[in-house]
Amino acid sequence: MNPKISDFGLARIFEGTMDLVNTRRIVGTLGYMSPEYAMGGIYSEKSDVFSYGMLLLEIISGKKNSNFHHYEKELSLVDYAWQLWNESRGLEVVDDALADSYSAEEAVRCIHIGLLCVQDHASDRPTMVDVVSMLIKETHRPQPKQPFFTCQPQPHTATTVNEATVSVFEGR
Numbered sequence: 001m002n003p004k005i006s007d008f009g010l011a012r013i014f015e016g017t018m019d020l021v022n023t024r025r026i027v028g029t030l031g032y033m034s035p036e037y038a039m040g041g042i043y044s045e046k047s048d049v050f051s052y053g054m055l056l057l058e059i060i061s062g063k064k065n066s067n068f069h070h071y072e073k074e075l076s077l078v079d080y081a082w083q084l085w086n087e088s089r090g091l092e093v094v095d096d097a098l099a100d101s102y103s104a105e106e107a108v109r110c111i112h113i114g115l116l117c118v119q120d121h122a123s124d125r126p127t128m129v130d131v132v133s134m135l136i137k138e139t140h141r142p143q144p145k146q147p148f149f150t151c152q153p154q155p156h157t158a159t160t161v162n163e164a165t166v167s168v169f170e171g172r
Helices: 035-040 045-061 077-086 104-117 128-136
Strands: 158-161 166-169
Touching: 035 045, 045 077, 045 104, 045 128, 077 104, 104 128
Parallel strands: none
Antiparallel strands: 158 166
């Protein structure tokens, strides 16, 4: 599996004293970019945390976020993981190919951490130091909030045509 991630580590090239950076150009793969970066060009270390969380969910599930579909529902990988987590069925996220070769406790911990990393608001995401600590040892982990940014139905492209112009309305 070759996951696509959004400029993972880009925050390191900015000055160490800068908490937020506003970029002039958005580059990366949709679905792996943090909401604040995708929508407003605001980049920080917490943007990297979002990308890492998406990667963690992909590793656990064995599914790519970029082309994930769950039956006939329009669910992203984050939507799917959140829905199962919220219904106390988090282990159903785990890739069937892993069979019985994993620790259920560690898998649940990774799903929990992945969901914390992909929170909509950067302030709700842990730091990478906290992520590493949570992965290494059992520590307190706050409950993730429902990710509204990803749980909204995907807007359909609206197109209008008249004699003078063609307008296409899409999200950025």
